[in-house]
Amino acid sequence: MNRLNDIMNTDLTFITNHPDSNLLERFKVLIKSNTRYFDCLVGYFYTSGFYRLYKSLEHVERIRILIGIRTDRQTLDLIEMSKNQTESIFSHAETKEKFINKILEEMEKSDDRYSVEEGIQKFIEWLINGKSEEPNKKPKLQIRAYPSQNIHAKLYIMTFAEGDRDKGRVITGSSNFTQSGLVDNLEFNVELKNSSDYDFAINAFNDLWEKSIDVSQEYIETIRKKTWLNENITPYELYLKFLYEYLKEKINLDQEETTTTYVPQDFMNLEYQREAVSDAKNKLEEYGGVFLSDVVGLGKTYISAMLAQKLDGRSLVICPPILKNYWENTLQDFHVSATVESLGKLDDIIEMTKQREYKNVFIDEAHRFRNESPEFDT
Numbered sequence: 502m503n504r505l506n507d508i509m510n511t512d513l514t515f516i517t518n519h520p521d522s523n524l525l526e527r528f529k530v531l532i533k534s535n536t537r538y539f540d541c542l543v544g545y546f547y548t549s550g551f552y553r554l555y556k557s558l559e560h561v562e563r564i565r566i567l568i569g570i571r572t573d574r575q576t577l578d579l580i581e582m583s584k585n586q587t588e589s590i591f592s593h594a595e596t597k598e599k600f601i602n603k604i605l606e607e608m609e610k611s612d613d614r615y616s617v618e619e620g621i622q623k624f625i626e627w628l629i630n631g632k633s634e635e636p637n638k639k640p641k642l643q644i645r646a647y648p649s650q651n652i653h654a655k656l657y658i659m660t661f662a663e664g665d666r667d668k669g670r671v672i673t674g675s676s677n678f679t680q681s682g683l684v685d686n687l688e689f690n691v692e693l694k695n696s697s698d699y700d701f702a703i704n705a706f707n708d709l710w711e712k713s714i715d716v717s718q719e720y721i722e723t724i725r726k727k728t729w730l731n732e733n734i735t736p737y738e739l740y741l742k743f744l745y746e747y748l749k750e751k752i753n754l755d756q757e758e759t760t761t762t763y764v765p766q767d768f769m770n771l772e773y774q775r776e777a778v779s780d781a782k783n784k785l786e787e788y789g790g791v792f793l794s795d796v797v798g799l800g801k802t803y804i805s806a807m808l809a810q811k812l813d814g815r816s817l818v819i820c821p822p823i824l825k826n827y828w829e830n831t832l833q834d835f836h837v838s839a840t841v842e843s844l845g846k847l848d849d850i851i852e853m854t855k856q857r858e859y860k861n862v863f864i865d866e867a868h869r870f871r872n873e874s875p876e877f878d879t
Contacts, residue, residue: 552620814860
């Protein structure tokens with residue numbers, strides 16, 4: 502293993518993402534060396550890769566990114582079943598739709614950090630640059646999608662300025678243009694320096710580029726209209742988004758929880774009671790306890806019965822003697838199996854719990870258990 506590390510640290514032909522040998526740092530070295538053009542062909546492109554490198558690309562005249570559009574496993578299975586089709590070529594509309602979906606998927610999972618936003622805004626700036634003021638001038642950055650699932654190559658081509666020591670460099674191997682491919686994952690990439698390798702790579706890239714579909718505008722519109730970087734978000738919409746993220750567990754009641762609860766035939770099944778059950782269950786899971794503190798007449802006993810339905814383990818109800826029969830009848834109506842005991846028999850209850858454990862304890866009129874004595878502090 503030590504021998505392998507020595508080789509990887511001293512021989513720049515292989516780039517493995519081991520310490521002092523990651524692809525990101527190698528790109529930075531090569532791009533600083535008078536690189537004029539930067540081209541890449543990848544199966545997956547994520548802005549997480551671009552924002553790590555874009556500052557090194559500031560002086561590069563042209564950047565071309567060609568992405569191979571992959572499809573899902575089910576679609577591939579259908580393709581393999583076809584007798585007459587050996588390669589899946591998507592239409593222009595399908596290719597653009599798949600590309601848009603990939604952007605949305607990435608942005609939903611991306612870190613909400615300034616560095617990510619800065620990289621994306623720079624990406625868009627370079628996609629637009631040169632389109633409006635000079636119609637015949639190509640923008641600094643172009644992005645295209647190749648309409649076939651059969652393209653799996655990872656190829657990076659750096660073309661040096663005329664008069665430099667040689668034409669350029671080619672890196673090919675396993676790394677996609679992502680944070681993982683550039684830094685995090687163990688990868689095997691090789692750097693090719695011969696002019697014949699450069700010529701072959703650039704000619705192959707150019708051929709694929711001509712057959713690909715421009716998706717620059719789709720990227721710009723998707724980021725600006727469908728992601729968290731939408732420029733038209735109003736302060737009110739931002740406020741609603743904040744409320745939703747903060748309260749979504751309360752807002753989005755689990756559909757299963759609202760439909761599987763059994764209620765008596767004549768029970769009113771009020772919405773505020775169902776919400777109270779969901780909220781109480783969430784607090785139980787987070788804190789291990791919860792207070793139901795509604796005023797008299799709002800159905801705390803019913804809420805407790807519906808909550809008990811959703812809890813596993815044995816349940817014990819401790820209530821005032823006068824309410825013991827009421828609790829037993831209510832729990833029976835809701836098909837809840839629980840032990841109901843009078844709070845006047847606490848000593849007996851303590852002895853009983855030594856013989857039989859209860860996971861859930863419901864205490865009616867719990868304020869009666871208030872005690873400021875230090876000996877009760879736990």
